[in-house]
Amino acid sequence: GEDVEQxxxxxxxxxxxxxxxxxxxxxxxxxLYWYKQExxxxxxxxxxxxxxxxxxxxxxxxxxxxxxxxxxxxxIADTQTGDxxxxxxxxxxxxxxxxxxxxxxTRLLVSP
Amino acid sequence: GAGVSQSxxxxxxxxxxxxxxRCDPISGHTALYWYRQSLGQGLEFLIYFQGNSAPDKSGLPxxxxxxxxxxxxxxTLTIQRTQQExxxxxxxxxxxxxxxxxxxEGSRLTVL
Numbered sequence: 001g002e003d004v005e006q007x008x009x010x011x012x013x014x015x016x017x018x019x020x021x022x023x024x025x026x027x028x029x030x031x032l033y034w035y036k037q038e039x040x041x042x043x044x045x046x047x048x049x050x051x052x053x054x055x056x057x058x059x060x061x062x063x064x065x066x067x068x069x070x071x072x073x074x075x076i077a078d079t080q081t082g083d084x085x086x087x088x089x090x091x092x093x094x095x096x097x098x099x100x101x102x103x104x105x106t107r108l109l110v111s112p
Numbered sequence: 113g114a115g116v117s118q119s120x121x122x123x124x125x126x127x128x129x130x131x132x133x134r135c136d137p138i139s140g141h142t143a144l145y146w147y148r149q150s151l152g153q154g155l156e157f158l159i160y161f162q163g164n165s166a167p168d169k170s171g172l173p174x175x176x177x178x179x180x181x182x183x184x185x186x187x188t189l190t191i192q193r194t195q196q197e198x199x200x201x202x203x204x205x206x207x208x209x210x211x212x213x214x215x216x217e218g219s220r221l222t223v224l
Contacts, residue, residue, distance in 0.1 A: 031211050042116075042203060042215040043155075088154065092211050098215055099145065099168065104154035 002026040004091055004103040011109045018076040020106045022089035025070060029091040031101065032065060034074045037086045046074070046087075076108075084110045114138075116216035118204050122189045124222045126193055133189045135204030141214075143207035144187050146179060149218070150200040158202075161187060196222045 003025045012018045024032070030051050035043040049056045049063045049072075056063045062075040072089055086105040093101070117136040126133050135136045137144050146158040157171040159186050172178070176194075181187040191198055205213035 025169075026168040033212060042217040043205075045212050045214065048210060048212055064162075090155075090213075099157050100158055100211075101157070102147075 002091065002093060002101040004089060004101050006087075006103040008104070009107050009109070011111065012079050014081055014110055014112050016078060016079055016084045018074075018079045018083070018108055019112075020074045020076075020087050021088075022072040022074075022103055022110065023070055024072065024089075024091045024101075024103075026091055026093045026101070027070065028093050029110050030072075030091045032072050033060075033090040033092070035088040035090065035102075036062065037105070039082075039085075043088065046091060062112065079108075081110045081112060084108055116204055116206055116214055118202075118216035118219050120219055121217060122220045123183075124224065126130065126224055127196060128193050130190065130192045131194055131221060133149075133191075133202050133204075133221070134183075135187045135189070135216060137185065137187070137204070137206030138214055139185075141206035142184060144181060145205045145213060146187070146189050147203045147205065148200045149203055155203065161203070195216070195222050199223045207219075 006022050033048040034046045037043050047058050060077045064073045086107050088105045090100040090102045118135045144161040145153040150167050159179050160168040163184050176192045179189045201218040203218045205215045
């Protein structure tokens, strides 16, 4: 079945770059997504990448996709304290119902 | 509406009582999803609606859980005879054109 894995925790200093990694198992994934969840809030879509792309950049965010290794990463440049949150990666398979399968989330802590 | 709206935002109930959680998706979105997020956990898929029908109920954890959607819009998730393990944040999402999910703020359920 589908499985998405992430490391649980990442700590960086303000101004550094953060790289959050994700691996998935479904080779038929069509889209992959990154969501951000701040304390007590719902999930906010940050960005997504189609499976035939290997990179997407959106302001401070860079998504890299290695489809051969089923590896997705999110790089946040110039990380700020406001970036502290839980980051979830999710993949959408090619199946008919197209539900998103989420990882367990990576808690990013940015210290001043 | 402008975003996905969920109510109540917080619900405290006694074990054995029934609860109803409501989701109002983004206007025009035909696909609607319910997920559950337990403390410190990732997102667990519950059920998916396309229009008023639910082709994928595979994630409902027991027959105490049911959901319906009427008029292709509002959805209600009902939990009968609640148990303490039902305590979680219940998240609703509607689907955009690229398959991305737009989440509500969630309904936090606490079963005493």
